[in-house]
Amino acid sequence: xxxxxxxxxxxxxxxxxxxxxxxxxxxxxxxxxxxxxxxxxxxxxxxxxxxxxxxxxxxxxxxxxxxxxxxxxxxxxxxxxxxxxxxxxxxxxxxxxxxxxxxxxxxxxxxxxxxxxxxxxxxxxxxxxxxxxxxxxxxxxxxxxxxxxxxxxxxxxxxxxxxxxxxxxxxxxxxxxxxxxxxxxxxxxxxxxxxxxxxxxxxxxxxxxxxxxxxxxxxxxxxxxxxxxxxxxxxxxxxxxxxxxxxxxxxxxxxxxxxxxxxxxxxx
Numbered sequence: 001x002x003x004x005x006x007x008x009x010x011x012x013x014x015x016x017x018x019x020x021x022x023x024x025x026x027x028x029x030x031x032x033x034x035x036x037x038x039x040x041x042x043x044x045x046x047x048x049x050x051x052x053x054x055x056x057x058x059x060x061x062x063x064x065x066x067x068x069x070x071x072x073x074x075x076x077x078x079x080x081x082x083x084x085x086x087x088x089x090x091x092x093x094x095x096x097x098x099x100x101x102x103x104x105x106x107x108x109x110x111x112x113x114x115x116x117x118x119x120x121x122x123x124x125x126x127x128x129x130x131x132x133x134x135x136x137x138x139x140x141x142x143x144x145x146x147x148x149x150x151x152x153x154x155x156x157x158x159x160x161x162x163x164x165x166x167x168x169x170x171x172x173x174x175x176x177x178x179x180x181x182x183x184x185x186x187x188x189x190x191x192x193x194x195x196x197x198x199x200x201x202x203x204x205x206x207x208x209x210x211x212x213x214x215x216x217x218x219x220x221x222x223x224x225x226x227x228x229x230x231x232x233x234x235x236x237x238x239x240x241x242x243x244x245x246x247x248x249x250x251x252x253x254x255x256x257x258x259x260x261x262x263x264x265x266x267x268x
Contacts, residue, residue: 066121073151084096085120105151106146130174132157133167143169158191159190177201177216186205223249
């Protein structure tokens, strides 16, 4: 007798969930949970960042200026800082503030440091002039020209003049010349270089030393040897010493000496 067979799915028996099942489910859900947590933290962090960057959050209440300041006007500096220090501990624009301070006369460099919770430390390096450059500017020890905006140092500085772009070379030679002349107790008050490159030194006793365009240091050393041997007793009678000769130099005497206006001194 034929028997009909019914094809279908038997109902499974319900069993308890094991720990392995829970682990499997968590592995599926974990990426979604992590993304949700990170998003929440990011949103919270962004809100916190916005709060920290508000100008009235932890405002700067004290400004401490350090460094030796001789030529900067302290009142002007204080006024500039009050105007420029805008913002809180975290929102303060240090780069912009640094540019504003460096634009002030006599400021060579500046560094800024925040001190928790409400203080800004301003460390200023002032320009150190070693000579005047023309009538309105000064040269620092690096051979750089800066404008003191009419505030000149009280101490007298030598005058260096020349074509634009020659500042560093002239400073270098000035320092080399000083090492030659200083042991002789001769002080320079001026170094001039014309458009052709001819140089002339003026000493504090009024004597001019014509150095020419080449071998200047060699010529100056030759003068120093002659000064020790011969010239020292006659220096108050000399107006100009022309050192541009190969084996000696020419002397132009002061007018008070009389008819002897020019003399060639060879083999010195």
